[in-house]
Amino acid sequence: MKRLLLAAATTLACVPTFADTVITASTWLPPTHAMSVAQKEWCDLLAKNTSGKMKCNILPRGVSNPPGTYDAIKNGLADLSFTVHGYTPGRFVTTQMAEFPFLGDSAESISVAFDRIGRKNPAILQEHQGVKVITLFTHGPGMVMTTKGPVTKMEDLQGQKWRVGGGIINDITKALGMNATLKPATDNYELLSSGVMDGTLLPAESMESFKIDKLIKNVTTFPGGLYNTSFVMMMNQGKYDKLTAEEKKAVDAISGEVAARIVGRQWDKFDRRALGLMQANGITHTKADAKFVADVKGKVAPLEQDWAKRAEAKGLKNGSKVLADFRAEIAKAAK
Secondary structure, three states: OHHHHHHHHHHHHHOOOOOOEEEEEOOOOOOOOHHHHHHHHHHHHHHHHOOOOEEEEEOOOOOOOHHHHHHHHHOOOOOEEEEEHHHOOOOOOHHHHHHOOOOOOOHHHHHHHHHHHHHHOHHHHHOOOOEEEEEEEEOOOOEEEEOOOOOOOHHHHHOOEEEEOOOHHHHHHHHOOOEEEEOOHHHHHHHHHOOOOOEEEEOOOHHHHOOOOOOOOEEEEOOOOOOOOEEEEEEEHHHHHHOOHHHHHHHHHOOOHHHHHHHHHHHHHHHHHHHHHHHHOOOEEEEOOHHHHHHHHHHHHHHHHHHHHHHHHOOOOOHHHHHHHHHHHHHHHOO
């Protein structure tokens, strides 16, 4: 009998320990997209750090369209996802500081700086009611992509129809006299292939992610990007609150700057690969000259003062200083 009990105990000891807590994760982007890959990397790290006690169940498709994702997580349709702040116009103001032109050339450095500043200024996190902020982040520097001729001056921007993603970029395009329409990034292929739009504003990786590399003929880049897009990676607040103290500690340990670096590094990696794809496909790459850059700066400069006032109305203290601190953090993170 003792031998049977010993054998049974040995057998049970060899049975894999299944996760005690499962986090349902959703992504509205293809599984091969930089952000989907980054979210999976974060989930894998959580499982590794908890010896499998916590793991993600990544759903085969998103629980909502991109603009509805924030509320989907807030309402518990899934536990974990990410969204673009600008997809819900008017909801987020303070986070728009991460969307201005000429911030930097690396998604990692901008994302790390964004999360650092976000956590130093309570008004920024307070805009994210109903969710637990895992990290704030951005994609790589935004560029101009068009199915038509090269964009080398302001007038070239004004003569085409553009898809944009929302947020400060809407104000930027208005300041530059562009004919722009707010649409999610996932609509790019349909809009460009049908001729509804002549061009789009995106980071390099989107060329591959949204399969538009055969549609785009010309791209124009600006030092530090023509714009950026602010995102949040988030967890349902109720799900987080129900975690044990040790589970919360495990989530917190890979949130903030750790998560920002995971996302930023993936985005930078995909940007580099996409630049190679552009070259292989014969897409013309134009670097904005000094006059073009100066013209853009002159048009968008007033937007920073306007943002500072609107952010202060939302509780942010000294918006202009926060923006200056943000740029300093980007420079520090880039070293």
